[in-house]
Structure formats: C-alpha cells, structure tokens
Amino acid sequence: MVHLCKRLMEHLGLNPERLRIEFMSGGEGILFAEVMNDFSKKVGELGPLGKSEGTDKNALKSRLEAVTSLVPYIRLVERERMRIPGKSKEEYQKFFTSDEFDRLFNELIVDKLTIREIMSLLRDKPLSTGKIAEMLGLTPSEVARHMSTSSRHGLVRYDVSRKCYALA
DSSP: OOOHHHHHHHHHHHOOOGGOOOOTTTOOOHHHHHHHHHHHHHHHHHHHHTTTTTTOOOHHHHHHHHHHHHHHHHHHHHOOOOHHHHHHHHHHHHHHHHHHHHHHHHIIIHHHHHHHHHHHHHHHSSSSSHHHHHHHHHHHHHHHHHHHHHHTTEEEETTTTTTTEEEE
C-alpha cells in the first residue's frame, strides 16, 4: 500500500517523501525517536502540503477529495490486481517500478481519478472540453476520451446549445 500511495502522491503533485514506513519493535524506543526526529525534520524541510510543490490550494483540495472518494475502490484494486506473490523488498521494488504496474495504475486508478475530478468540476458548472483540459492539465483528446466513457455510462451529457458538458 505504501508503494501505491507514494505513486498516488506523485500523480497528485505531492512529494512522495511525505510518506514513510519503518518497521521496529516496541522495545526500540531510541530507534523510534530517531526515525520520528528524522522524518519530522524532512517534512519540515518540505514545507506546507502543496505549497512547496507549487500546487494551487483549490486544485490540491479537489484532487485530494477525488482520491479520498476512491479509497475503497483503490483498496479493492490493490488487493485483487496489484498484489504480487513474492514478499521480498526486491520483488516489491521490481513490480512497483515495472511497465506492468504503470499500465495497471493508469488503467485502473488514474482514469477513474480523472473522471472523478471531471465530475467534481462539472458539479460547479457546465464546461467545455478545452476548459476541463486546461483546469486539469490534460490534453483535449484525453478529456474527450473520458467524456465519451462518462457519456456512455450516463454520467454526463453534451449541451449542444452551450457547446459544453454538464452532469447528466
């Protein structure tokens, strides 16, 4: 899950170093203190969430809301499609840096996340493909592909008179 969350953070425009996992026993108080001090220092160096990454506050809020709404789906996808039989650190590293993982991540998570972001934008007001592309940093053809899928699923409709998409 940590590998997947770091990848999601990268996709959202957040520094994945803001997430860290360490394993230690309850009797390793000194190690715990060292790890916490080191991590606290690192997060302090990174600065406020989003601001240090150059991400607009409203855009970050929208992205975080979209990914939060997908957490149950992401957990299911991780369990069903992104688990690997091996348990070694090297096997996990190899899988999570592979082309196969990239394909699964884009197909199963990024596309759903983008559609959620589009739906969130359309809740406020109808928008054109070009405006959606501009707001989300996508190409108009990527937006058109998502709108086509969303239209087939009955989520959006094209308003011919206003030349824009609206929620169905």
